[in-house]
Amino acid sequence: MDISNYIYLSAILFTIGAIGVVVRRNAIVVFMCVELMLNAANLAFVTFSRINGNIDGQIASFFTMVVAACEVVVGLAIIVTMYRSCRSASVDDASLLKR
Amino acid sequence: MLNMSLHVGSTHTPEAVLFWAMAPLAVLAAVGMLLVKKAVHSALLLAWVMITLAIFYIAQDALFLGIVQVVVYTGAVMMLFLFILMLVGVDSSDSLVENIKGQRPAAILAALGFGGLLTSLIGRAVTHTDAVGLSLVNANGNVQTIAQSLFTQYVWAFEVISALLITAALGAMVLAHSERKHASQRQLSVDRFRQGSLGATAGLPASGVYARHNAVDVPALLPDGTPALTSISPTLEARGDIIASEPFTLSATEEEED
Numbered sequence: 001m002d003i004s005n006y007i008y009l010s011a012i013l014f015t016i017g018a019i020g021v022v023v024r025r026n027a028i029v030v031f032m033c034v035e036l037m038l039n040a041a042n043l044a045f046v047t048f049s050r051i052n053g054n055i056d057g058q059i060a061s062f063f064t065m066v067v068a069a070c071e072v073v074v075g076l077a078i079i080v081t082m083y084r085s086c087r088s089a090s091v092d093d094a095s096l097l098k099r
Numbered sequence: 100m101l102n103m104s105l106h107v108g109s110t111h112t113p114e115a116v117l118f119w120a121m122a123p124l125a126v127l128a129a130v131g132m133l134l135v136k137k138a139v140h141s142a143l144l145l146a147w148v149m150i151t152l153a154i155f156y157i158a159q160d161a162l163f164l165g166i167v168q169v170v171v172y173t174g175a176v177m178m179l180f181l182f183i184l185m186l187v188g189v190d191s192s193d194s195l196v197e198n199i200k201g202q203r204p205a206a207i208l209a210a211l212g213f214g215g216l217l218t219s220l221i222g223r224a225v226t227h228t229d230a231v232g233l234s235l236v237n238a239n240g241n242v243q244t245i246a247q248s249l250f251t252q253y254v255w256a257f258e259v260i261s262a263l264l265i266t267a268a269l270g271a272m273v274l275a276h277s278e279r280k281h282a283s284q285r286q287l288s289v290d291r292f293r294q295g296s297l298g299a300t301a302g303l304p305a306s307g308v309y310a311r312h313n314a315v316d317v318p319a320l321l322p323d324g325t326p327a328l329t330s331i332s333p334t335l336e337a338r339g340d341i342i343a344s345e346p347f348t349l350s351a352t353e354e355e356e357d
Contacts (some may be wrong), residue, residue, distance in 0.1 A: 001115035001118055009155075010127070011214060014217070015128070023207065028138050028187065035176065036145060039152050040144065046161045047159060051230045058164055058245060066263070068172075068176070069176060069269075070267035071188075073179070074267050076180070077275045080187070
């Protein structure tokens with residue numbers, strides 16, 4: 001098996017995550033799709049680390065995981081705040097500036 | 100475990116079997132994530148994708164990251180997601196109404212083009228490159244190598260990211276905190292008298308009053324025969340568990356008979 005298959009898998013997962021971010025309406029699902037994209041990038045990092053025989057890719061992946069954890073914490077707090085004011089977790093309902 | 104993962108070479112057969120067994124399932128789970136209606140099912144499918152990725156990390160000589168992936172993502176992050184799902188409501192499924200015309204097909208088309216571009220570029224860039232492999236780098240053990248790199252070369256980034264983590268925790272606390280104001284009895288009574296009508300001055304009507312059916316899901320009837328919607332608990336109203344009170348209204352003829 002060619003090692004670039006991991007990179008292809010990463011690209012496919014990233015694309016699926018991107019579709020989800022644009023298409024889905026539920027803020028939590030949108031957020032989960034962002035997580036999927038981050039995970040796909042991590043897989044690419046780890047694979048490139050292996051291709052180049054260098055540990056730096058794994059370090060970058062580790063940092064991405066920490067940033068993703070921060071992002072989840074703040075993002076979910078925002079979703080809870082949004083739910084409190086709009087009584088809904090749909091991204092379409094957060095359109096107060098339009099009206 | 101550590102030594103086993105070190106000996107997995109670049110293109111050995113067991114790894115290929117592992118890849119071709121897990122990768123299609125991961126892609127299927129990711130696609131399913133987009134298609135299922137309920138957010139809880141999406142969360143479970145995402146957990147599956149994450150576990151698959153953890154296995155791939157371990158297969159690719161990144162033992163530490165594989166374990167961190169399981170602990171941080173499938174452990175902490177997914178638990179947080181499920182927690183928020185429980186808080187916001189499991190049934191908050193997607194609306195299928197399009198706010199922008201043609202946004203969905205256009206988005207899918209653009210994403211597919213993006214994926215095609217990405218894949219073809221990768222195909223040109225990395226196919227048939229010989230992987231160096233990490234067996235030399237990981238000679239002292241994967242965790243030791245990462246620790247060495249993290250606490251020498253990347254120590255500044257490490258400190259900055261710890262500051263980010265603390266800031267994020269504080270930010271979440273500030274965002275999620277809500278001041279709950281308890282109005283005093285006096286204020287509540289003043290508010291009751293200052294509202295538009297004096298109809299609810301003595302408190303909201305009880306459900307089922309004057310209707311022929313006195314269950315909690317039947318609105319009370321006002322003296323003129325119209326249903327009083329304020330007599331129903333807001334929770335029942337949100338769930339849609341209200342029975343229309345028309346069938347239970349006393350008609351004029353019945354009243355005469357009585």
